Amino acid sequence: MLELYQAVDRVEAQMLKDYLDQQGIASVILGDLLSGAAGKLPANIYPTLWVLEDGELVRAKRLTEQYFCKPPVAGEPWQCAVCGESIDPGFDICWNCATPGPNDNE
Numbered sequence: 538m539l540e541l542y543q544a545v546d547r548v549e550a551q552m553l554k555d556y557l558d559q560q561g562i563a564s565v566i567l568g569d570l571l572s573g574a575a576g577k578l579p580a581n582i583y584p585t586l587w588v589l590e591d592g593e594l595v596r597a598k599r600l601t602e603q604y605f606c607k608p609p610v611a612g613e614p615w616q617c618a619v620c621g622e623s624i625d626p627g628f629d630i631c632w633n634c635a636t637p638g639p640n641d642n643e
């Protein structure tokens with residue numbers, strides 16, 4: 538198992554993990570609250586994404602770069618109807634409370 542990427546928060550780590558899952562790469566998120574149950578506290582508070590198969594690391598890194606180099610999504614930020622947060626147009630759900638946004642049915 539090799540470390541792939543240090544995310545800024547759990548949401549980002551999970552989004553990248555979901556993307557890698559779609560590409561057929563198994564990964565695991567460590568360093569967040571869930572992994573604390575394993576008994577080993579991480580040295581940092583940021584969740585990190587680990588690739589389970591060492592041989593997949595290079596491909597996973599390439600996919601990670603592609604994932605974060607996507608061109609910006611056109612459109613206006615939308616406001617969450619539940620909590621009022623302003624959400625960037627690239628997101629389909631509110632990052633704060635997970636309420637689906639106006640683009641969810643497209």
Ligand SMILES: [Zn+2]
Binds near residue numbers: 617
């Ligand atoms: Zn919200």
